[in-house]
Amino acid sequence: MSAADSQPSDVAFSGLHASVVDQMGLAIGAGEWQSGSIMRIEELEERYGVSRSVIREVLRVLASMGMVQSRRRVGVQVLPATEWNLYDPQVIRWRLASPGRVAQLRSLTELRTAVEPQAARLAAMRAPLADASELMGLAGKLWAAGRDGDTELFLKLDIQFHHLVLSSSGNEMFGKLNSLVAEVLTGRTHYGMMPDHPHEEALQMHVDVASAIQRGNAVDAHAAMLAIMERAMTEMSTLWDETAHK
Structure with missing residues (x-):
């Protein structure tokens, strides 16, 4: 498969990725997940109807904004707003x-x-x-x-x-x-x-x-x-x- 052939799927992934980032960011910002809440990847896959790889990429983006943090053997924890990149x-x-x-x-x-x-x-x-x-x-x-x-x-x-x-x-x-x-x-x-x-x-x-x-x-x-x-x-x-x- 050529690079040109793979381009549409890259664009689609990018759009899907951005959509889930936006949906999760809005949900956290609205308080649907309170500070300290634990999110499990399996539940997020089901909620948003996307693959594990998409969820992991989305969580990396949210972590870079200080909104969530992965905790080993626990899950992904929502951080308090004081930890967020409030200037983003x-x-x-x-x-x-x-x-x-x-x-x-x-x-x-x-x-x-x-x-x-x-x-x-x-x-x-x-x-x-x-x-x-x-x-x-x-x-x-x-x-x-x-x-x-x-x-x-x-x-x-x-x-x-x-x-x-x-x-x-x-x-x-x-x-x-x-x-x-x-x-x-x-x-x-x-x-x-x-x-x-x-x-x-x-x-x-x-x-x-x-x-x-x-x-x-x-x-x-x-x-x-x-x-x-x-x-x-x-x-x-x-x-x-x-x-x-x-």
Whole structure:
């Protein structure tokens, strides 16, 4: 058999493997398997209708994310969330799809509040002129998309805007947080936690961030981005309060 002949089965396996990884990740994230639970390979084979080799590969992926651990002569143990790779975009996605999504959004928004204002401050000091100009253009497009109620376009532009601020900070660690921010913004939008028409004040804040970075005003850039983060925290606070009283 030639390499070309074997290709379809490789692609099919890859798709099956990814599907089972996603199903198991969602189940663990949703708490179907509590921390400390023991999963047995034979039971997983039956539950997902796949071979032992597929299950073993899936478990290796989940173990690399810190979600499970093989225990000799016992089985595969589900680890507590504190052991998970909480910055992995796929783990974030699974947690946002779980009943605990509000708590996950709160943690992520608090992290953004700590990082993004500082990133904006550094961007005002370090951003190349082309990046600063692109930010101004994105802020204008965001305003138009928000005014028109084009939710998907607004989400796409918002992700690009925050990505560019993080990367323009010149701090490679901040730049790597882009996928995390993208998951937060996507989760809020797709789970109905964003207004259909963003408030004009929020749109103006994005313009203020871009303008301050373009002018090289680090203090104003920090303040404007902090205002965006605080507004997001305020918008989410009602959800957090509702969850706390359930």
